[in-house]
Amino acid sequence: PAETFHNLQELRHSASLANKIFIQRDYSEGTTCKFQTKFPSELESRIEWTLFEDTVKTLNNYYAEAEKIGGQSYLEGCLACATAYLIFLCMETRYEKVLKKIAKYIQEQNEKIYAPRGLLITDPIERGMRVIEICIYEDRGSSGSSSGSSSVSGSTAR
Amino acid sequence: MHLGVSESMRECEYSQISTRSSTPMETPYKKRTSRKRKWESFPGRSKFYCDGRIMMARQTGVFCLTLVLILVTSGLFFTFDCPFLALQLTTAIPVIGGVLFLFVLGTLLRTSFSDPGVLPRATPDEAADLERQIDVANGSTGYRPPPRTKEVVINGQTVKLKYCFTCKIFRPPRASHCSLCDNCVERFDHHCPWVGNCVGRRNYRFFYMFILSLSFLTIFIFAFVITHIILRSHRNGFLNALKDSPASVLEVVVCFFSVWSIVGLSGFHTYLISSNQTTNEDIKGSWSSKRGKDNYNPYSHGNIFTNCCSALCGPLPPSLIDRRGFIQSDTLQLAPPTNGITMYGATQSQQSHMVSETGSESVTKTSAFRAPNSFCRLPPPLSSSSRPVNQSF
Numbered sequence: 001p002a003e004t005f006h007n008l009q010e011l012r013h014s015a016s017l018a019n020k021i022f023i024q025r026d027y028s029e030g031t032t033c034k035f036q037t038k039f040p041s042e043l044e045s046r047i048e049w050t051l052f053e054d055t056v057k058t059l060n061n062y063y064a065e066a067e068k069i070g071g072q073s074y075l076e077g078c079l080a081c082a083t084a085y086l087i088f089l090c091m092e093t094r095y096e097k098v099l100k101k102i103a104k105y106i107q108e109q110n111e112k113i114y115a116p117r118g119l120l121i122t123d124p125i126e127r128g129m130r131v132i133e134i135c136i137y138e139d140r141g142s143s144g145s146s147s148g149s150s151s152v153s154g155s156t157a158r
Numbered sequence: 159m160h161l162g163v164s165e166s167m168r169e170c171e172y173s174q175i176s177t178r179s180s181t182p183m184e185t186p187y188k189k190r191t192s193r194k195r196k197w198e199s200f201p202g203r204s205k206f207y208c209d210g211r212i213m214m215a216r217q218t219g220v221f222c223l224t225l226v227l228i229l230v231t232s233g234l235f236f237t238f239d240c241p242f243l244a245l246q247l248t249t250a251i252p253v254i255g256g257v258l259f260l261f262v263l264g265t266l267l268r269t270s271f272s273d274p275g276v277l278p279r280a281t282p283d284e285a286a287d288l289e290r291q292i293d294v295a296n297g298s299t300g301y302r303p304p305p306r307t308k309e310v311v312i313n314g315q316t317v318k319l320k321y322c323f324t325c326k327i328f329r330p331p332r333a334s335h336c337s338l339c340d341n342c343v344e345r346f347d348h349h350c351p352w353v354g355n356c357v358g359r360r361n362y363r364f365f366y367m368f369i370l371s372l373s374f375l376t377i378f379i380f381a382f383v384i385t386h387i388i389l390r391s392h393r394n395g396f397l398n399a400l401k402d403s404p405a406s407v408l409e410v411v412v413c414f415f416s417v418w419s420i421v422g423l424s425g426f427h428t429y430l431i432s433s434n435q436t437t438n439e440d441i442k443g444s445w446s447s448k449r450g451k452d453n454y455n456p457y458s459h460g461n462i463f464t465n466c467c468s469a470l471c472g473p474l475p476p477s478l479i480d481r482r483g484f485i486q487s488d489t490l491q492l493a494p495p496t497n498g499i500t501m502y503g504a505t506q507s508q509q510s511h512m513v514s515e516t517g518s519e520s521v522t523k524t525s526a527f528r529a530p531n532s533f534c535r536l537p538p539p540l541s542s543s544s545r546p547v548n549q550s551f
C-alpha cells in the first residue's frame with residue numbers, strides 16, 4: 001500500500017495534467033445526491049465503461065444510504081433533539097460516517113483502477129457535492145512529458 | 159467593477175502577504191508564514207467568528223435586538239414574577255419556564271451560528287468547463303450571453319435550473335442565491351434578519367423549533383404574568399399590584415406585541431413543513447394549482463407525517479464549505495485561463511479571487527441578469543438593506 005500511495009503522489013506531482021472532466025449531478029429524482037452515469041467521451045480510450053459505471057453507481061448508493069429517511073434516521077434525529085444536539089459532540093452523524101466510507105472507497109478505487117490508467121477521481125465533497133472531478137493525466141507512452149513519465153516508471157520499478 | 163474592488167480590498171485586509179503576482183521569488187517567503195484557514199478567504203459576504211466556528215450574515219444588529227428582548231423579558235420574569243408564583247402556586251412554573259427559555263436560546267444560537275447550507279463557488283476549471291458546454295449549446299460567442307437555464311424533470315414535474323453568475327454553477331433545485339450574504343444556499347427558505355442568518359437546508363429545523371418554542375415561551379410568560387397581576391390585585395387592588403411589580407407591565411407589553419407575529423409565523427411554517435415547501439416557493443407560487451392544472455409539488459412525500467418527519471428528523475447534511483480547513487497550496491490547475499494571465503504556483507482560493515477580479519467585467523455586464531434573482535428572496539421586515547457593495551469592512 002505504501003508503494004501504491006507513492007505512485008499516486010508521483011502521478012499528482014510529476015505527470016502532467018492533460019484534462020479535467022466533471023460528472024454533473026443527476027436531479028431527476030429530486031434534491032438527493034446522485035451523479036449522472038453517462039459515460040463521458042473523453043474516457044473512452046482510457047477505461048472500460050462498466051468499471052466507470054460501477055464506481056458511480058456505488059457512490060450513488062452510498063449517498064442514498066446517507067440521506068435515507070427511515071427508522072434509524074428518525075431515531076437519531078429525535079435523540080439529538082432531546083439532548084439539545086449536544087450528543088454530536090461525542091457521536092458522529094450517520095452522514096459523516098458514510099462520508100468516511102466514501103472517502104475510503106474512492107481512495108481504494110483510485111489505487112486499484114484509476115491511477116494505473118492515468119486517471120484520478122476527486123472526492124465530490126471537496127467540490128461541494130456538485131461534481132465528480134476526474135483528472136486525466138498524459139499517457140506514460142506519449143512523448144509529452146518525458147521526464148514525468150520516466151520518474152513515474154522509475155518509482156514503479158522500485 | 160464594484161464587486162471586484164471590494165473583493166480585492168477584502169483580500170488585502172485578510173492576507174498581509176499578497177501573492178497575487180506570485181513569482182518564484184515570493185513563493186519561499188509565503189511558505190514561512192502561518193497557514194490560513196479557508197474561512198479567511200471565503201468569497202461571500204458572511205462573517206465568521208471564533209476562528210471559523212461561527213458563521214453569520216453581515217448585518218447582525220437585529221439579531222442582537224432579538225437576543226436582548228428574549229433575555230431581558232425572561233430575566234424580568236424569573237426575577238420578579240417567579241418568586242411570587244412559585245410560592246403561591248407551584249415551583250413547576252419557574253422550572254418549566256427555565257427549560258423553555260434554555261431551549262429557545264439553544265435553538266436560536268444554533269440557527270444563527272450554523273452554516274445554512276451554503277454552496278461553495280465553482281473552481282475555475284469547473285466554471286470554464288460549464289462555460290464551454292453552454293457556448294456549445296448556444297452556438298454563439300456573443301458578448302451578451304442570454305439567461306442560462308437548464309430544464310430537468312423531477313418526479314414528472316419540469317423544473318428550471320438557473321445558472322448563478324456569481325457562483326458560476328447551475329443551482330440545484332430549491333437552491334437560491336441570497337443577495338445579502340452573496341451565497342447560493344441549498345433549499346433556501348428566506349434570509350431572516352432577526353436570526354442574523356439565512357435559513358436553509360441545514361438550519362431550517364432549528365429555526366422552526368426556535369419559533370415554535372418561542373411561541374410557547376411568549377404565551378407562557380404572558381399567561382403567568384397576567385395571573386401574577388390578578389392574584390396580587392385580589393389582595394391589594396389593581397393599581398397597587400402594578401406599582402409593586404412594574405416589570406410585569408413591560409413583560410406584558412413585549413409579549414402582547416410579539417405573540418401575534420411569532421405564533422403566526424409558527425403556524426405558517428407548520429403549513430410549509432407539512433406540504434414540504436420553502437417560503438421562497440410559497441411566495442412565488444411555484445407549486446400552486448393556479449399555475450396550471452397539472453402543477454404539483456414534486457418534492458412532497460404525499461402525506462403530512464412523512465413531510466414533517468423528513469424536515470425535522472431527517473439526516474443532517476454536513477457543511478460543504480469546510481471553513482476551518484487549511485488552504486492547500488499544491489492544487490494542480492489546468493492551462494491558464496483564456497485572458498492570458500499565468501498563475502504559477504497560485505493556490506486554489508487565490509485562483510478564484512483572480513478570476514473574479516479579472517472577470518469582474520463580465521460580472522457587471524451580466525449584473526442586469528442578477529437582479530431577477532433577488533425577487534425570490536423574502537424582503538426583511540426591518541430593511542437594514544443599504545446594499546453594501548461599495549463598502550469595505
